[in-house]
Amino acid sequence: MRRLIFAAWLCAIVMGLPAEALREGGQAPAPPPPPPRVPAEASREGGPMPAVLRAYAAVDADRLAHPADGDWLMVRRTYDGWGYSPLDRITPANVARLQPVWSFSTGVTNGHEAPPIVNNGVMFVATPGNQVIAINAKTGAILWRYKRPLPEDVVLLHATSRGVGLYRDKVYFAAGEAVLVALNARTGEEVWTTKVAENKAGYYMSVAPLVADGKVIVGASGGEMGIRGFVAAFDADSGKEVWRTYTVPAPGEPGSETWPNGDQWKTGGGPVWVTGTYDPETRLTFWGTGNGGPWMGDQRPGDNLYTSSTIALDVATGAMKGHFQYHPNDSWDWDEVSPPILVDYQRNGRTIKGLIDLARDGYMWFLERTSGPINFVEGRPYVKQNVFMSLDPKTGRPNVDPARQPGTGREAEFCPSHWGGKNWPPVAFSPKTRMVYVPANENLCTAMIGRPVTYTAGRGFTGMTNNLMIAPGADHIGEVQAWNVDTGARVWTHPFAGSTNWGPILTTGGGLVFSGGTQDRLFRAFDAATGDVLWEFPTNSGIIGQPSSFSIDGKQYIAVQSGWGIDSRTMQARLNRVRPGDFPEVPEGGAIWVFAIK
Amino acid sequence: MSVDRRALLLSAIGVSLGFAQDDPASVRPKPGDLLTKVGDAGKTPLTPNDIPLAAGYTAAWAMDPADNTVRSGSRLNQVLLLRFDPASLATTTREHAADGVVAYTSICTHNGCDIDQWLAKEQQLFCSCHESIFDPRDGGKVLDGPAPRALPALPLAIADGALVVAKPFTTPVGYERG
Ligand code: FES
Numbered sequence: 168m169r170r171l172i173f174a175a176w177l178c179a180i181v182m183g184l185p186a187e188a189l190r191e192g193g194q195a196p197a198p199p200p201p202p203p204r205v206p207a208e209a210s211r212e213g214g215p216m217p218a219v220l221r222a223y224a225a226v227d228a229d230r231l232a233h234p235a236d237g238d239w240l241m242v243r244r245t246y247d248g249w250g251y252s253p254l255d256r257i258t259p260a261n262v263a264r265l266q267p268v269w270s271f272s273t274g275v276t277n278g279h280e281a282p283p284i285v286n287n288g289v290m291f292v293a294t295p296g297n298q299v300i301a302i303n304a305k306t307g308a309i310l311w312r313y314k315r316p317l318p319e320d321v322v323l324l325h326a327t328s329r330g331v332g333l334y335r336d337k338v339y340f341a342a343g344e345a346v347l348v349a350l351n352a353r354t355g356e357e358v359w360t361t362k363v364a365e366n367k368a369g370y371y372m373s374v375a376p377l378v379a380d381g382k383v384i385v386g387a388s389g390g391e392m393g394i395r396g397f398v399a400a401f402d403a404d405s406g407k408e409v410w411r412t413y414t415v416p417a418p419g420e421p422g423s424e425t426w427p428n429g430d431q432w433k434t435g436g437g438p439v440w441v442t443g444t445y446d447p448e449t450r451l452t453f454w455g456t457g458n459g460g461p462w463m464g465d466q467r468p469g470d471n472l473y474t475s476s477t478i479a480l481d482v483a484t485g486a487m488k489g490h491f492q493y494h495p496n497d498s499w500d501w502d503e504v505s506p507p508i509l510v511d512y513q514r515n516g517r518t519i520k521g522l523i524d525l526a527r528d529g530y531m532w533f534l535e536r537t538s539g540p541i542n543f544v545e546g547r548p549y550v551k552q553n554v555f556m557s558l559d560p561k562t563g564r565p566n567v568d569p570a571r572q573p574g575t576g577r578e579a580e581f582c583p584s585h586w587g588g589k590n591w592p593p594v595a596f597s598p599k600t601r602m603v604y605v606p607a608n609e610n611l612c613t614a615m616i617g618r619p620v621t622y623t624a625g626r627g628f629t630g631m632t633n634n635l636m637i638a639p640g641a642d643h644i645g646e647v648q649a650w651n652v653d654t655g656a657r658v659w660t661h662p663f664a665g666s667t668n669w670g671p672i673l674t675t676g677g678g679l680v681f682s683g684g685t686q687d688r689l690f691r692a693f694d695a696a697t698g699d700v701l702w703e704f705p706t707n708s709g710i711i712g713q714p715s716s717f718s719i720d721g722k723q724y725i726a727v728q729s730g731w732g733i734d735s736r737t738m739q740a741r742l743n744r745v746r747p748g749d750f751p752e753v754p755e756g757g758a759i760w761v762f763a764i765k
Numbered sequence: 766m767s768v769d770r771r772a773l774l775l776s777a778i779g780v781s782l783g784f785a786q787d788d789p790a791s792v793r794p795k796p797g798d799l800l801t802k803v804g805d806a807g808k809t810p811l812t813p814n815d816i817p818l819a820a821g822y823t824a825a826w827a828m829d830p831a832d833n834t835v836r837s838g839s840r841l842n843q844v845l846l847l848r849f850d851p852a853s854l855a856t857t858t859r860e861h862a863a864d865g866v867v868a869y870t871s872i873c874t875h876n877g878c879d880i881d882q883w884l885a886k887e888q889q890l891f892c893s894c895h896e897s898i899f900d901p902r903d904g905g906k907v908l909d910g911p912a913p914r915a916l917p918a919l920p921l922a923i924a925d926g927a928l929v930v931a932k933p934f935t936t937p938v939g940y941e942r943g
Contacts, residue, residue: 317942627881737911
C-alpha cells in the first residue's frame with residue numbers, strides 16, 4: 168500500500184478494526200502508534216469525526232462556477248483566474264488591526280506555493296513533499312494529513328505543489344512523481360490514483376488540478392529534460408483518462424510544419440505547470456505553455472508551436488480551438504505558463520471579451536477570446552525589455568533583435584532575465600478598481616550561451632549556461648504594479664528597494680491587495696486604489712504562497728503559506744553572487760498563517 | 766595507494782547499506798567493486814589511465830567483481846570519475862583518490878538532476894538544471910547555486926591495476942525531494 172492513512176480514526180471506527188489492520192500487503196511503513204484519547208479536533212487521529220467534516224459540503228459544478236463569497240474552492244478562487252475575493256469586511260480603514268488568528272507548521276521546508284483552499288470551513292493545503300493537510304479553518308485544528316512517499320530516485324526539479332482541486336466529496340492532488348491522486352475529503356484516504364506520465368522520462372507535477380465539466384485537468388513539468396508537454400483530463404469519479412492534448416504537434420497535425428527538423432517534436436518541451444483558466448460560456452479552457460526544448464532556438468528551427476503560447480482547449484474533447492504564441496522559437500527560457508485571466512475590458516469605445524496575460528517575456532498582452540481563435544489586441548512592455556524591437560500590429564508577432572537572441576556558442580545579453588518580468592506567481596484582478604495587480608521583477612537581465620546537447624530520457628536537456636545580472640543604475644528589483652485594464656495605463660507601482668518579488672497576489676472586495684514575495688518575510692496589505700502599504704507582518708519565512716480569503720460566521724479571514732524556496736531561493740543565491748551580502752539566505756520552513764481583525 | 770582486492774571484498778561483508786533493495790544491480794557501490802564506463806557493453810574495468818587528466822569527467826557504474834553485475838539498476842548509483850594532479854587536491858580528497866582519480870555521485874544534491882557539464886577553465890562540475898557548481902578537487906563542495914551540500918564522494922583505491930571502490934559513499938546519495 169503506497170498511501171499513508173493518518174485519518175485512521177475514521178476507518179477504524181467504520182471498519183471496527185485497529186489501525187494496523189488498514190495495512191495491505193505488509194509493504195507500508197508501520198503506522199504511528201494509536202494516539203492518546205484527546206478532545207475531537209485537538210488531534211489528527213482518534214475520537215469521532217469532527218463536526219466540520221461530518222457537515223462537509225460536497226462541491227458541485229454550480230458551486231465551482233458560482234462560489235459563495237466566503238468560499239475559496241479552487242486555486243485562483245474562480246475560473247476566470249482573478250484571485251479576487253468579494254469579501255469586504257477587511258478594509259483600508261481597519262486593516263491596521265489585522266492580527267494572526269492561528270498558524271500551523273507544515274513540517275517541511277522548500278517552496279510553499281499552494282493557496283489555502285477553503286470549503287465551508289474546511290481548509291485544504293498542499294505542501295512540498297507530497298503532502299495535503301486538512302484543517303478546521305476557524306480553529307487551526309488538524310483534521311487529517313495525507314503524505315505520499317516520494318520515490319527515492321524521483322525526478323522532481325521543482326519540489327512543490329501549487330494547490331489542490333475540489334469536486335463532490337473528493338480532493339485532487341497532483342503528486343510530484345506525475346501521479347494524479349483523488350482523496351476522500353472527509354478522511355484523507357486515497358480513493359484512486361492514476362499515473363499521468365513517466366517520471367523516469369522527466370515528467371513531474373506541481374500544478375493544481377483544474378476541475379471542470381466533471382473532469383480533473385492537469386499538465387506536467389519537465390521542459391528542462393526534453394519532455395513533450397500536454398494537458399490531460401481525467402474522469403473525476405474514476406480517474407480514467409478522457410483526453411490528452413499535446414502542446415507540441417506530431418507530424419501531420421496542425422502546427423507540425425513549425426517543427427521541420429525530423430523528430431525534434433518528440434522532445435520539444437512546452438511543459439504545462441500552472442492551472443488553466445476556464446470560460447464556462449464557450450467551454451474553452453486556456454492554458455499557458457512553457458518554452459521549447461532544448462533551450463536554444465537555433466537548435467530547433469521553426470516557430471515551434473505551441474511552445475510559449477496560450478492554447479484554448481474544448482473542455483469536453485481536448486480539441487485545440489485556438490492559440491496565441493507570445494514569441495516564436497524561444498531562446499530565453501521564457502516559459503509562458505501563466506494562463507491568461509479572463510477579463511472583459513474597454514478599448515476604443517468597444518467592450519472586448521478579453522484575455523490578459525503578464526508574460527515572462529516582459530510584455531503585457533491584451534487578447535480577445537472567441538468561441539475558437541484567440542485574437543491579438545495589443546502588447547506593451549511592463550518591465551525593461553530589449554529583445555522585441557516591435558510587434559506586428561495585426562498579429563502581435565514580435566520582431567526580435569538578433570543581437571539579443573542567444574544561440575549555440577553565441578552569447579547574448581537580454582532583459583528581462585530568463586526568470587522573466589514575472590514568473591509563475593499569479594496576478595490578481597479586481598472588478599471594483601478595474602486594475603490588474605502584478606508581482607514583477609524589474610532591472611534583471613541574463614547573459615546566456617548555448618552549447619550542443621544530446622537527449623537522454625530524464626536528464627538535463629537545456630544546453631545552455633547563463634549569468635544573472637542587475638541592470639546598471641538599478642535602484643530596486645521587485646515591484647507590485649497596478650494597471651487599469653480599460654485604459655491600459657499604469658496606475659501605481661510599489662518598488663522593493665532591497666528585494667526581488669516572488670509573491671502571488673490576492674485582491675479583495677474590501678479594496679485591498681495582499682502579497683508577500685520579499686526576502687524580509689513580510690506579508691503586506693496595500694490599498695488597492697493607491698498602492699499605499701497599510702499593514703505588514705513578518706512571518707516565519709519568505710512568502711511565495713498564493714494568499715486566499717474566506718469567511719466563517721460572517722468573519723473575514725486572510726490565509727497564506729509562508730515558506731521560501733525553489734526559484735525564489737535560486738535567484739536569491741545568484742544575486743548574492745552579484746552583490747555579496749545584499750541577498751542573504753532567507754529562513755526556510757513552511758507554515759500556514761490565518762489573519763483576521765481582532 | 767594499492768590495496769589487496771580480497772581485503773576490500775572482506776571488508777564489504779557486514780557493511781549495512783541501510784536500504785531495502787537486495788537487487789545487486791541496485792545496491793549502492795560496495796568496497797571492492799570495479800568501475801566501468803556508462804554504456805560500455807564490454808564491461809571493461811577502468812584503470813587510472815582511462816581517465817583523462819584534468820579534462821572533464823567520465824561517467825561510470827560500479828560493477829560487482831564476482832560476476833560483473835553492473836550496478837546500473839538505480840540512477841543514484843552513477844558516479845563521475847575525474848583525474849587530477851594529486852598535489853592539486855585538498856587533503857581529504859587526496860585520501861579518497863587513487864592515482865589522482867576521484868569519484869563523486871553524478872546526482873546533484875539540489876533536486877537530483879544529473880550533473881551534466883564540465884567547466885574546463887575553472888575545472889569545476891556544473892549542474893545546468895539550476896546552475897549549481899561543485900569543486901571536485903575539494904570534496905565536491907558547493908561553490909555556487911542552490912545545492913545545499915557537497916557531492917557525496919566515493920573513495921577509490923587500486924587493485925591489480927584497476928580502479929576499485931575503497932569505501933561506500935561518504936554521505937548518502939540523494940537530494941531535496943520536497
Ligand atoms: S538539480 Fe542541480 S542545481 Fe538544481
